[in-house]
Amino acid sequence: MPFFGFKGGIHPQYNKSATSGCAVERLAVKAGDIVSIPLSQHIGAPAKAVVTKGQQVKKGELIAEAAGFISSPVHSSVTGKVLGIASVIHPMAGRVEGISIEAECDDEDFVPAPDTETFQKAVQAAGITGLGGASFPSHVKLSPPKEVDTLLINGAECEPYLTCDHRMMIERSLDIVKGAVLIQKNLKIKNLIIAIEKNKPASIALFRKMEKEYGFELIPLDVKYPQGGEKQLIKACTDRIVPEGKLPLEVGVIVHNVGTAAAVYDAVEHKKPLFERVVTVTGAVRNPKNLLVPIGTPISRLIEECGGFIGVPRKIVMGGPMMGLAVSSMETPVIKGTSGILVYRQEDLPDLKQTPCIRCGRCVDACPMALVPSAMDRYVVREMYEALEEYHVMNCIECGCCTYVCPARRTLASGFRTSKRHILRMIKEREANNA
Amino acid sequence: MPDRLLVTFSPHDRDTVTTDKIMMDVVIALIPVMLASVYFYGYYAVKGYLLTTLFCMGFEYAFNKILKQPCSLRDNSALLTGVLLSMNMPAGAPWWAMLCGAFVAIVMSKQVYGGLGQNPFNPALVARIFLLIAWPAEMTSWVKPGGSFFFDAVSSATPLGLTKADIIAHGQIMAHNVSTYSDQIFGNVSGCLGGDGAIFVLVGGAYMLSRRIITWHIPVTFIGTVFIFSGIVWLIAPHRALDPFMHIISGGVMLGAFFMATDYVTSPINKKAQLIFGIGCGVITCLIRIYGSYPDGVGFAILIMNAFVPLMDKYMRPVSFGEVRA
Numbered sequence: 001m002p003f004f005g006f007k008g009g010i011h012p013q014y015n016k017s018a019t020s021g022c023a024v025e026r027l028a029v030k031a032g033d034i035v036s037i038p039l040s041q042h043i044g045a046p047a048k049a050v051v052t053k054g055q056q057v058k059k060g061e062l063i064a065e066a067a068g069f070i071s072s073p074v075h076s077s078v079t080g081k082v083l084g085i086a087s088v089i090h091p092m093a094g095r096v097e098g099i100s101i102e103a104e105c106d107d108e109d110f111v112p113a114p115d116t117e118t119f120q121k122a123v124q125a126a127g128i129t130g131l132g133g134a135s136f137p138s139h140v141k142l143s144p145p146k147e148v149d150t151l152l153i154n155g156a157e158c159e160p161y162l163t164c165d166h167r168m169m170i171e172r173s174l175d176i177v178k179g180a181v182l183i184q185k186n187l188k189i190k191n192l193i194i195a196i197e198k199n200k201p202a203s204i205a206l207f208r209k210m211e212k213e214y215g216f217e218l219i220p221l222d223v224k225y226p227q228g229g230e231k232q233l234i235k236a237c238t239d240r241i242v243p244e245g246k247l248p249l250e251v252g253v254i255v256h257n258v259g260t261a262a263a264v265y266d267a268v269e270h271k272k273p274l275f276e277r278v279v280t281v282t283g284a285v286r287n288p289k290n291l292l293v294p295i296g297t298p299i300s301r302l303i304e305e306c307g308g309f310i311g312v313p314r315k316i317v318m319g320g321p322m323m324g325l326a327v328s329s330m331e332t333p334v335i336k337g338t339s340g341i342l343v344y345r346q347e348d349l350p351d352l353k354q355t356p357c358i359r360c361g362r363c364v365d366a367c368p369m370a371l372v373p374s375a376m377d378r379y380v381v382r383e384m385y386e387a388l389e390e391y392h393v394m395n396c397i398e399c400g401c402c403t404y405v406c407p408a409r410r411t412l413a414s415g416f417r418t419s420k421r422h423i424l425r426m427i428k429e430r431e432a433n434n435a
Numbered sequence: 436m437p438d439r440l441l442v443t444f445s446p447h448d449r450d451t452v453t454t455d456k457i458m459m460d461v462v463i464a465l466i467p468v469m470l471a472s473v474y475f476y477g478y479y480a481v482k483g484y485l486l487t488t489l490f491c492m493g494f495e496y497a498f499n500k501i502l503k504q505p506c507s508l509r510d511n512s513a514l515l516t517g518v519l520l521s522m523n524m525p526a527g528a529p530w531w532a533m534l535c536g537a538f539v540a541i542v543m544s545k546q547v548y549g550g551l552g553q554n555p556f557n558p559a560l561v562a563r564i565f566l567l568i569a570w571p572a573e574m575t576s577w578v579k580p581g582g583s584f585f586f587d588a589v590s591s592a593t594p595l596g597l598t599k600a601d602i603i604a605h606g607q608i609m610a611h612n613v614s615t616y617s618d619q620i621f622g623n624v625s626g627c628l629g630g631d632g633a634i635f636v637l638v639g640g641a642y643m644l645s646r647r648i649i650t651w652h653i654p655v656t657f658i659g660t661v662f663i664f665s666g667i668v669w670l671i672a673p674h675r676a677l678d679p680f681m682h683i684i685s686g687g688v689m690l691g692a693f694f695m696a697t698d699y700v701t702s703p704i705n706k707k708a709q710l711i712f713g714i715g716c717g718v719i720t721c722l723i724r725i726y727g728s729y730p731d732g733v734g735f736a737i738l739i740m741n742a743f744v745p746l747m748d749k750y751m752r753p754v755s756f757g758e759v760r761a
Binding site: 326391 | 440441442443444445446447448449450452453454456457510512550551552553699700702704705748752753754755756757758759
């Protein structure tokens with residue numbers, strides 16, 4: 001299929017060169033290292049702890065089980081002793097319940113996941129969630145209630161700075177393809193597409209070699225942010241438009257990140273639970289790296305592994321610069337959805353002084369969802385949520401393109417994000433009244 | 436170890452373009468026009484630019500001070516309004532007209548609406564039309580381009596003014612009153628400081644297009660409409676209308692299409708609406724020029740279309756991605 005592209009989007013400074021050539025290094029666990037693993041790793045029900053304080057656990061051992069269908073179990077990422085089940089720092093939710101474990105040694109082996117009847121159950125048992133950032137439990141996506149004709153493997157990695165997917169695609173290309181084929185075979189999906197942005201030519205070359213043998217289609221994508229957004233990627237690769245408020249399933253597509261495909265392969269072939277992931281550590285650190293990190297490791301440990309800060313850090317972002325979350329503590333743990341740690345000094349940060357909107361329309365041109373951020377911003381300021389709803393704010397994917405291009409430095413996307421919560425509540429109330 | 440980390444919403448990076456840089460870029464794009472007008476009008480042009488920008492920035496500062504607002508001079512918008520206003524005045528305009536114009540532009544048509552970004556009408560054009568109606572004699576006391584920096588002002592009519600007078604007096608255009616293409620293109624005719632000299636406006640326009648400050652939509656539809664409309668009239672009644680080339684390179688069409696109609700604040704935000712906006716500007720300009728009592732109608736045309744912008748923005752909202760329209 002040709003490359004169809006999508007409307008809107010931006011071309012930020014990608015700044016990937018600091019780590020794009022760095023092979024993934026395994027972060028060696030030292031005795032005494034403490035990991036704190038939040039029980040909520042994603043949207044959906046938090047997992048239920050099945051260990052008690054003082055208990056010895058091995059790497060890969062189940063420490064919390066899934067609480068329902070939209071829930072994933074959690075496994076220990078180190079071999080050691082459970083310090084306690086208490087509130088731990090969470091990058092998104094402030095503080096949540098979590099399990100702290102003190103490592104005793106750097107264990108090479110892990111406890112394999114249990115045998116299961118179905119493919120989906122195997123994926124759930126391994127605790128796999130989307131590794132692209134949204135961290136939705138993968139087995140849910142792999143249980144489509146409708147027919148799916150296309151599986152799209154997302155190797156766009158459109159976020160600036162991040163190179164973890166790029167390194168995965170270079171170092172584990174065969175595993176990614178095998179994982180993708182596993183999903184394709186088990187769900188009986190006709191087409192398999194692997195999409196990679198053209199700023200990763202090394203990855204594209206590797207996948208090009210396997211294209212025939214494994215029967216997938218490789219689509220090199222013209223570089224543009226937010227190409228890796230689910231709806232944008234589907235539009236770019238298949239020219240299908242996911243209706244507003246609907247899932248990709250509606251147009252017969254499911255999208256999985258390359259990292260998730262590799263994790264599925266590990267789970268099915270090696271019974272390996274998801275207890276570690278690759279994280280790009282970059283920005284103002286001495287030696288930027290791509291690290292394979294046990295889930296629950298605090299940021300401070302990653303920074304230490306990268307030789308410490310350059311200068312005085314002012315802002316630390318978990319994820320990329322466009323959609324990542326600024327964290328308030330150096331002890332915030334890496335979770336399943338953490339793709340990067342980005343350190344800013346004061347001098348790296350843009351001047352954020354706001355001025356009035358001059359209606360230049362840059363946000364309108366940049367919006368990949370064809371919204372009118374400048375007009376919507378006026379309603380955000382006045383808290384006019386009904387009007388915002390009419391302007392389809394619920395269709396906003398919070399990619400941050402509008403905020404990025406705004407010459408008046410208006411905080412457009414964050415206003416929409418907070419407004420969406422109000423509107424969701426409003427819609428619920430309306431439905432309750434109508435019922 | 437840092438003890439306090441900054442926490443903000445994403446995105447954490449920003450584009451380098453800011454409002455003040457955009458405004459400054461527009462001023463830079465106007466430099467060719469400014470230089471050309473200084474070449475033709477010497478001292479009169481320098482005086483016009485200096486006084487009007489000074490007055491505009493002065494009123495902006497004074498308004499900020501009186502209302503105890505933060506100083507908004509740094510966004511360069513008052514500077515730009517000043518330059519555009521003086522380009523919309525004849526070279527021989529008296530200093531008090533500049534002062535009144537600056538007051539109308541900055542205070543009455545921008546600040547009272549809430550400052551930058553809030554005004555419905557283009558400030559420089561509101562001031563121009565105000566002056567034109569209040570002091571028609573001073574605002575049409577055109578100066579013939581001189582040969583040196585200091586020269587004695589010799590009054591002369593503009594080419595568009597002459598053709599209008601011909602039509603009123605004789606019912607047709609007298610050939611000897613029509614200026615040459617080259618004089619029009621380089622601005623060697625009497626008129627507003629920035630009015631003629633199409634080639635210099637185009638250079639500035641090209642600069643703005645290359646810097647992605649404006650898009651082609653408004654200038655192309657505006658100029659194109661004037662060309663087609665006046666062309667049709669010219670084909671039907673050549674004695675009553677100038678030829679279409681003359682129409683687009685005379686008066687305020689070029690400056691208006693590239694610098695006034697494209698003003699972000701007072702033009703539609705989405706591209707389809709911009710096309711309609713440009714066409715509307717072109718049609719009204721021609722209607723006034725050919726059938727109205729004023730020689731040029733660019734200022735009125737843009738202001739009239741400005742009034743439709745809120746409506747166009749409201750009813751021409753782009754279809755959101757995946758939106759199902761009932």
